[in-house]
Amino acid sequence: MSINLPLVVVLGGIIACGAYLLMDRSLIKMLLGLMLVGNAVNVLILVIAGDSGSPPIRGQQVDGRPVDADPLAQAMILTAIVIMMGVAAFVLALVYRLFVLNRDEGDDDDDLEDDPEDVKILTGSLDTAGDRDRSDDPVTLADTTAGDLFDDEGHPLTPAQFEALHRTVIETDLLMTDDEDVVDELHSPDDPDSDSDNYAVCDLPSPDDEHDDYSTKPRDEGGFDA
DSSP: OOOOHHHHHHHHHHHHHHHHHHTSSBHHHHHHHHHHHHHHHHHHHHHHTOSOOBOSSTTOOBTTBOSBOOHHHHHHHHHHHHHHHHHHHHHHHHHHHHHHHHHHTTOOOOBOOOOHHHHHHHHOOGGGOTTOOTTSOTTTOOOOGGGGOBOTTSOBOOHHHHHHHHHSOOOGGGSOGGGGGGGGGSOOTTSOSOGGGTOOOOOOOOTTOTTOOTTTSOBOTTSOBO
16 A cells, blocks of 8 residues: 555645634634645545545446555545535534624624633632632632631631531521421420420320220210220
């Protein structure tokens, strides 16, 4: 198998031009670069397929070409061309949409602008962060546990007060939405120590009690023994 040197040179030039255009901010140039890279891939498949040969059809032989051409490489190139045209149509739709948006803002180019939030993240620091306060470490500017030593009204707490407060706090925000109705049933420091202070325990009759005659004992309206 011999390599077609002119095709290899053309392949390198197309890839270089396509990569250069892909790095541009203009969507039109990016589209052109994408199409060049796609064509370079097609040329690469053609180079890998080897030497040209006779048509891969029975009875079709060409003088000087003892072997048949590889039909798989040609089929892959045709498929890649169809896919590339679909991608180009999609990118053209994006270019038109960007052109319409920029035209409404008084700008007629198709250049991609920097996202404001990305710029904030790139240029920001811990010193300018939104949660920066005096409790942060003065050297590393990282958060410390002192930032949590405040009550709901913003008053500072000692570590002992913080621990005592959070021992009795029920973190209801960790419950699912469907479980919010069980918050009232959770134990609270204000609840009595024994459930017997709020509930009366009654001994319900059981069918296993042989010494009781349920057929003769009077029942009240609730179904209990009188």
